[in-house]
Structure formats: C-alpha cells, structure tokens
Amino acid sequence: MKTQKEKSKAMRKTLLIVKTLSLLIIGFLIIQGSLALFSHISQAIQIRTTIEPKTHAEQIIEDTLKEDPGAAIVEQTESSLTFHLSNGQYKFVSVTGRLFTEDGEPIDTSLTQLSNSEWIAQTSKGLDYALKFKSDSTRRYYPRKNIDDEYIEIGAPEYLDEEAWQKLPVNKPHIERNRLYFEQPDYTLEYLVTPYGVKTNLILDNPIFNKTIRYKLTLHNLTRSQESIISNLDNETVANFVKPHWYDSGDKSGDIQYSIEDSYITYSNPDLTDATYPVTIDPTYGPTGIAAGGDDYYHYDTSWSSATTDVLVGSVAGSISIHMGLRFLGLDIATGSTISSSTIDLRTATAVGSGTLLTKIRAVDENDPAAATSNATCGTDDAMRTTTGVDWDPTISNTNNTLMTTANFSAVVQESNDSGFTDGSVAYLVQIINDGTTGDNRQAWASYEHASYTEPQLTIVYTLPDTTAPTVSTFSPADNATGVATTANLVITFDEAVDAEAGANNDIIIKKTSDNSTIETIDAQDAKVTGSGTAIITVNPATTFDYSTGYYVQIGADAFDDTAGNSYAGISDTTSWNFTTESQVSNNYLESVTFDTESDDGFAINSIYWEGTLVAGSTVGFQFAVATSTDFSGVDFLGEDGSVSTLYSATDSDGSEAIPINGVYHHPFESGYKYFRYRVYLDKTSGSPEVTKVSINWTK
Known part of the structure; x- marks a missing residue:
C-alpha cells in the first residue's frame, strides 16, 4: 500500500461516499489486484452479507456527532477525518478500512482454513468471505445483489516471458490471522482480507518477476463502458477501473499502466530501474489509515520488524529495549495552531511480564517522514526525535482486546506544528519509547494489519492560528458625529482584545478638518492611551477642542496588535473617523x-x-x-x-x-x-x- 505524500494527496476526498457504492468501487479495485496476481490454482471469492455495515469513517462521524451535535466535517480523506467542533476547535481522527455492525461492533475478518482448498473469513455478524481454490477461474461477487446473478469471472493470471504467456507460479499458502500469503524465492504474493474484500499485494524481492501480467475477464450481467462497469439488471455503475500503483522501500513510487482489449486486462511492468527492493506492486489502492509495512513497526537492539499483527514496547531478557513507531497519513494542521490534546487509542495483544510499563512518547522531528524500511532507517528516525517527550506509564495488561489510550502528548505535536511539520496532508511518525522498563516485561498492541480492530487510532484536537487582523466595532465619537463635547475622550472599541504597541508608525493623530493642521500627536503607548490588553482603548487628549470645529483622527498601522500579533490596519485617510464639536451656546x-x-x-x-x-x-x-x-x-x-x-x-x-x-x-x-x-x-x-x-x- 502506498505511503508517500503524493499518494496521500491524491487520495484526498472532501465528501462522504454513499455506503453501498463505496463497497462496490473498492470491491472492484480488489478485483484488479486479485486478477493480476492469482496463480494458476486460482481462487474464487464470494461475499455474502445479511447486514448493511458501517465504515470506520461512518462510525467516527456517528460517535462525534453524538458527542457534539454541532460538529461539521471540514475534510475527509481515505486516511483521516477532520471536524470543526461547535466550540470553534478542530479534531483530526485517523481512519482505517474497518467496517462495523449497526450496533457499533467491528467486524472480524480472521481467516480459518476449512479444508485443503478453502479458506473462509466468517463472522457472527452476518458478513462472510470465502477464498476457494478451484480450477482455472475466479469469481468476484457483489453484495448488492444475488451473488448468482451478477459477477465477474476471471481467468488465471499469466505473465509475459520472452513474448510467451506463462502462468504465475505459487507454492503452498500460509495463514496469519487475516493474511494469506505465498512465499516464493523472488516474490511474495499476499492477500489481506478486510471487510471490503481481499486486498492483494505482490512484493518483489528483485527484478526477475517485474513482468507484464494479463488475465481474461468475463462479465456476467455486467457491461464495461469505458472505465466503468455497468449492471445489466438496473443500469447502475457498480465499479470503476482505477490506475494501480507501485512503491519501493525508499521514497520512490509510480503508476502502473493497464489496458483492456479482447476480454483481457493487461498490466504493463513498471520501470523500476532506480527502485530500492523490495518493491510492492499495489493494484488495489484500497483504504489506508496506518497504511502497511513500515507504517507500524517495532525496533530493538540492531533489529526491526514491520508489524504484521502486533507492535511492541518494553524490554526482553537481558534488558534489551524495544520501542515502536506508528506512522499516520493525511495530517493537515496549519502551522501556528494551538494543540489542545493528542492521544492514540491502542488495542492490547499478548503481553509478557507485569507491572508498570515505563514509556515516553515522542515524534520524528521531520516533515513528512517516510515509512521505515530497515534497521538503518529506524536508527535515522531515532536520531531525529522531538526535544519534547511525554511520559506514559500504563500497567501491562495480559488481557487481549482491551482498549488503552495514551497520555496526552499535545506538547509533542505542538513542537512538530511549530516547526511546520504537520501542515499540508503529510505523514506523522509517532514513537512510543521504552523509558526504563527492564527485565522480560513488554506490552503488545494490535497493529493496523490486525483483522478486526480500528486501532491504532490517532486523535488530535486543536485550534487554528489567528490570522485575522482586529477591526473596529465602534468609534466614540461616532464617525460624522456632531455636537461632540470639547473635552471628549476618543474611545475605540475593537472586535477583540488588543495591545498598544511600539513602532515607527504607532501614533494617534488628531487633525483639524478645515486646514489639515495637526492638533495633537499621541504615541499609542503614551499614558494618555489606556485599555491595552482589552477590546476598548481610550485616548484622553491633552487638547481641549474648539467649539463648532471639525476634526478627524488617524491611527498608525503599528499602533495596535491582537494577542496573535495581527496588526490593526489603522486609519490613514481623512474620512474614516471625523466629527464636529458642539456649539459653545447651549439651551441653558x-x-x-x-x-x-x-x-x-x-x-x-x-x-x-x-x-x-x-x-x-x-x-x-x-x-x-x-x-x-x-x-x-x-x-x-x-x-x-x-x-x-x-x-x-x-x-x-x-x-x-x-x-x-x-x-x-x-x-x-x-x-x-x-x-x-x-x-x-x-x-x-x-x-x-x-x-x-x-x-x-x-x-x-
């Protein structure tokens, strides 16, 4: 799964996708990956559903609106949601590809082998998947209709070798929770079963199998119309072709070209000349969250592990320290924001030992850090940690599936934000570091690749920086006022608190309208100016105004700033604030x-x-x-x-x-x-x- 900044930007969405159509579109993206990579054994995939599941994003939206009915979505991507809360703050929440039942329970997708030729992902919540090895074709069914009425039949994949098409070989598969994979000498073919369907990756260890791949495509009660698949039953668009991608172990990535001709879909082999192996061929382009591979890892001594199911923090025998990294995508918090809270929800897995786990939370102090690919890249990240660290000392839990929430590490995110490292839909790499745990004591938490959980989940609440200059709500005397007392003060009411400032252009100048002569010039920090730090500024001129005389006031652009440092624009003309004094004659x-x-x-x-x-x-x-x-x-x-x-x-x-x-x-x-x-x-x-x-x- 691609993790580079370019992909994160490309995947940005601003509107919610209709639930059923979302399932269909992503479903067909899964077809692309499966079709291009299945072996000559071939698998049949069936989906049966008796419920209408909710996506993780929908669950987050539901929970947020329940907590704050006035909240509004301001941005949604495949990896995150951002809300504008009714109190004026914003909330960023990372999103995974999980689905939930209507009662809010996550749907499990762990694989169980039922026979030598069949792997089933079943749940008690009404959503079932089946991977079945059959002869020479694969079927992909949609949950929107009776599975026997509408499906795609796929021929066995073939790769082009010296102008001849050959079947892609695989050996016996292995199962690891929701992951089924085939390890070959030159590549690994893996299937990650998610509530959306089967996510497929081909991980190349070298260039040998970087080849053009094709497969036969037969549509049943479906018609292809350019880049879309249309149902013959109701003319609805049920899926779209989307260009697949590849990414390497460094920072390179690119598109994979494909064509559809004569009932065959063919993927061209990408140019991997300068790529760093292993290289992931990712035709599925599905939901992300914490994406994959080095986006969640643990690192100890001189080794590291790209977490497939669990991440660890603590110590192993001999007091070898372990820490973990969690890389989140789509962070877009403007520089200068104020971070109120930042926490990560984690789901416990197997633990060793007992007692208190001593940890410290820091982040990699870098803009858009890449995913870890080796012990060396982990070491580079370790050397670039934020100066700020927050202690988190949870009790080791030997109970699986228990929710743990980290300490609030807003100070860490604040440092990153002040450095400009959270702005622009970037990745953010958080490290939870062993900070004194010794002996054989450690805690494991489920990684993103776990079959059922939405954790790790990052939540950040923040206030955007104030970039709006203060403005004047009222003048006293009002503009164009008449009959103003000759001893009147000048009162300026702003829309927010301001401070009187020093500066080259910070004077308040009173002039006579008739000849533009200056009556008095007052420095904004003079004792005659009071109210600094509030929204009401009072100017008490030493001058007593003449009767029946017109005046205007000018204010320098350096005179008043709000607490964020935004300057009031001031008044430089002769008409914005003018008034005429009272006649000397009264009615008494x-x-x-x-x-x-x-x-x-x-x-x-x-x-x-x-x-x-x-x-x-x-x-x-x-x-x-x-x-x-x-x-x-x-x-x-x-x-x-x-x-x-x-x-x-x-x-x-x-x-x-x-x-x-x-x-x-x-x-x-x-x-x-x-x-x-x-x-x-x-x-x-x-x-x-x-x-x-x-x-x-x-x-x-």
Missing part, C-alpha cells in the same frame, strides 16, 4: 426684557458688567440681539464673532472685570436700530455658576 439661558435706547439714530453696545460666581468647570456667557422694533421674532442672538454659536464669555470669577463687546456685529449707530435684548448662559460640568446682576454699557 435666561433672556432679558426689551430695552429701548430711545435713539432713532442707533447706538453701540460697549461692554457687560456682571455680578455673581464663576467656578472651575462652569461657564457664564452672554449674547446680544439688536432690532428696529420690539418684535424680536427671527432676530439672531450673536456672540463674540458675530455668530449664533459663540458667546461673550466671562473670564474672571466674580464679574469684577468688564466683558468687552465687539459692537461691529450689533448694528452700531445704524438708523432705526434702537432696541436690544441679551441672554445669559449658565453651563457646568462641575460646580454651580451664579449671576445675580447684569449691567450693560452702551453709547448713543
């Missing part, structure tokens, strides 16, 4: 009676005297209106600049100083203007101003 005033100067030629107001109290934080001010009659309707009251928005303001605390009047704004000595009124304005932010007497000086 007293208006006098009408005064008649009895001067038909007009008069001029000179000054105001008043008595009372002006305290800090308060205002005493005056305005005048001059008219030609006692009717002041529509006549404006004006202040010191001749506008309705200003006042003649008192500056002393008791009125002892006269307030001069700019008479030019009040019709001085204009004929007919002999009447006037005044208003007294009292405002406060603190204290209580008081006016007890007003005297007006004028000339006529």
Whole structure:
C-alpha cells in the first residue's frame, strides 16, 4: 500500500461516499489486484452479507456527532477525518478500512482454513468471505445483489516471458490471522482480507518477476463502458477501473499502466530501474489509515520488524529495549495552531511480564517522514526525535482486546506544528519509547494489519492560528458625529482584545478638518492611551477642542496588535473617523426684557458688567440681539464673532472685570436700530455658576 505524500494527496476526498457504492468501487479495485496476481490454482471469492455495515469513517462521524451535535466535517480523506467542533476547535481522527455492525461492533475478518482448498473469513455478524481454490477461474461477487446473478469471472493470471504467456507460479499458502500469503524465492504474493474484500499485494524481492501480467475477464450481467462497469439488471455503475500503483522501500513510487482489449486486462511492468527492493506492486489502492509495512513497526537492539499483527514496547531478557513507531497519513494542521490534546487509542495483544510499563512518547522531528524500511532507517528516525517527550506509564495488561489510550502528548505535536511539520496532508511518525522498563516485561498492541480492530487510532484536537487582523466595532465619537463635547475622550472599541504597541508608525493623530493642521500627536503607548490588553482603548487628549470645529483622527498601522500579533490596519485617510464639536451656546439661558435706547439714530453696545460666581468647570456667557422694533421674532442672538454659536464669555470669577463687546456685529449707530435684548448662559460640568446682576454699557 502506498505511503508517500503524493499518494496521500491524491487520495484526498472532501465528501462522504454513499455506503453501498463505496463497497462496490473498492470491491472492484480488489478485483484488479486479485486478477493480476492469482496463480494458476486460482481462487474464487464470494461475499455474502445479511447486514448493511458501517465504515470506520461512518462510525467516527456517528460517535462525534453524538458527542457534539454541532460538529461539521471540514475534510475527509481515505486516511483521516477532520471536524470543526461547535466550540470553534478542530479534531483530526485517523481512519482505517474497518467496517462495523449497526450496533457499533467491528467486524472480524480472521481467516480459518476449512479444508485443503478453502479458506473462509466468517463472522457472527452476518458478513462472510470465502477464498476457494478451484480450477482455472475466479469469481468476484457483489453484495448488492444475488451473488448468482451478477459477477465477474476471471481467468488465471499469466505473465509475459520472452513474448510467451506463462502462468504465475505459487507454492503452498500460509495463514496469519487475516493474511494469506505465498512465499516464493523472488516474490511474495499476499492477500489481506478486510471487510471490503481481499486486498492483494505482490512484493518483489528483485527484478526477475517485474513482468507484464494479463488475465481474461468475463462479465456476467455486467457491461464495461469505458472505465466503468455497468449492471445489466438496473443500469447502475457498480465499479470503476482505477490506475494501480507501485512503491519501493525508499521514497520512490509510480503508476502502473493497464489496458483492456479482447476480454483481457493487461498490466504493463513498471520501470523500476532506480527502485530500492523490495518493491510492492499495489493494484488495489484500497483504504489506508496506518497504511502497511513500515507504517507500524517495532525496533530493538540492531533489529526491526514491520508489524504484521502486533507492535511492541518494553524490554526482553537481558534488558534489551524495544520501542515502536506508528506512522499516520493525511495530517493537515496549519502551522501556528494551538494543540489542545493528542492521544492514540491502542488495542492490547499478548503481553509478557507485569507491572508498570515505563514509556515516553515522542515524534520524528521531520516533515513528512517516510515509512521505515530497515534497521538503518529506524536508527535515522531515532536520531531525529522531538526535544519534547511525554511520559506514559500504563500497567501491562495480559488481557487481549482491551482498549488503552495514551497520555496526552499535545506538547509533542505542538513542537512538530511549530516547526511546520504537520501542515499540508503529510505523514506523522509517532514513537512510543521504552523509558526504563527492564527485565522480560513488554506490552503488545494490535497493529493496523490486525483483522478486526480500528486501532491504532490517532486523535488530535486543536485550534487554528489567528490570522485575522482586529477591526473596529465602534468609534466614540461616532464617525460624522456632531455636537461632540470639547473635552471628549476618543474611545475605540475593537472586535477583540488588543495591545498598544511600539513602532515607527504607532501614533494617534488628531487633525483639524478645515486646514489639515495637526492638533495633537499621541504615541499609542503614551499614558494618555489606556485599555491595552482589552477590546476598548481610550485616548484622553491633552487638547481641549474648539467649539463648532471639525476634526478627524488617524491611527498608525503599528499602533495596535491582537494577542496573535495581527496588526490593526489603522486609519490613514481623512474620512474614516471625523466629527464636529458642539456649539459653545447651549439651551441653558435666561433672556432679558426689551430695552429701548430711545435713539432713532442707533447706538453701540460697549461692554457687560456682571455680578455673581464663576467656578472651575462652569461657564457664564452672554449674547446680544439688536432690532428696529420690539418684535424680536427671527432676530439672531450673536456672540463674540458675530455668530449664533459663540458667546461673550466671562473670564474672571466674580464679574469684577468688564466683558468687552465687539459692537461691529450689533448694528452700531445704524438708523432705526434702537432696541436690544441679551441672554445669559449658565453651563457646568462641575460646580454651580451664579449671576445675580447684569449691567450693560452702551453709547448713543
């Protein structure tokens, strides 16, 4: 089974496959492997099912949604599932090719020999397989219909030798749980019985049998349409031809070309010139998970073993230490993520000894590590372990089929993630290392190739890195606000907590709209800026704004960052945040009676005297209106600049100083203007101003 990064990417899927069709398609991929590699003895494969099984992926989905109904699948490949959880985190789970009954029990596929010519994989859960040696053909049946109505009949495989077709020889087969294999001097032909059917590999020890292979193909109630197989009974597509692959013991792999002509399917021999033997010819391309071969192994002293059924950790007599490696495919966790938890579920197998097993969990600190192929490659991996290691000290269990879950080794995965080694649909190699166990004490766990279990199963929960810059939710004063107090603070509310930062462009600048002049420049880390570490930043300018004046605010792009280091974009224009201050004149005033100067030629107001109290934080001010009659309707009251928005303001605390009047704004000595009124304005932010007497000086 191919384990390189390229294959993992090629196998990526983003949608769930309909259950029945998934069985059919993978079923036919198994046909391709079986057809190309069967010996002249030939095997007949029958599938009978009385249940509709669930895949391992479907079981994981069911369990996840039961635990978190708001979870959603964001990515699915043949080797993994990734969920977006309702709390905002993500969960990666490795997937195998196992099937489950409706009540969630895994379906066993162990082989049992019933006679000299027949091997049966049977379960009590209603799903049966039979490998039967017959004369010169093989049948592959589909579980979707009566097995006698629809099947493919395959002729004995032949290989091309000096332009002549020869039958592929095999000797007596061996059985190892769900694995049936033939060992020849130059190759091994193996069948792995899975709930999907028979997975076939041809493992070449040398180039001798790297040859073109063909077999005869007869369809019963089926029709081939280009690359598909169509049922004659209901016109459904029941299977598709998929290009097979090969991979070597190093890092090389490639496609295997095939053709279908004159009822024969023929595989061309691949170019293995630079390949490292042994080479696996893998026409089946089935479900993965922990793929095969060196993807799960144990290593001790100067030896290693590519696990076929079990992996080991501990010590053997003489205190020779054993550790194991588990390589998972399809890991795609963005660099910069926060890893919350990481565990591996394991299923116990035969153990030796008792007591506590002292182990440490580390990972191979490398991007997309290759599968182990020898003692030397194991040694290379051992020398590249993460600095971080997590202790896991389980009790040795002599009971088979017991679930064990490792300690949380999120710190190990975090180191790999920080190094960029978990991003991009890559393989991830975890090692469980003996860390002090001595004597003859060791624990075995089922490997991926075990007949029934979904373990080893890796689960990682993580939070994606924050790459979104903070944005402003509200400004105060609001953009385009009017009537803003001249002593107002500037308040910025962000969508997340931010910190005030140093930097070349971290200033908050207040400018006047009329002429773009700078009123005040404030460094983001100045004491006038408060709220760093929260979502609300308050700026308290030293400047008191002018009345009835427009302003705009600019903020440097280095001024504020969120906790992940993303910078607020800032404001560089003149329109994003602008406002106009209040008029000096409020509605808190007293208006006098009408005064008649009895001067038909007009008069001029000179000054105001008043008595009372002006305290800090308060205002005493005056305005005048001059008219030609006692009717002041529509006549404006004006202040010191001749506008309705200003006042003649008192500056002393008791009125002892006269307030001069700019008479030019009040019709001085204009004929007919002999009447006037005044208003007294009292405002406060603190204290209580008081006016007890007003005297007006004028000339006529």
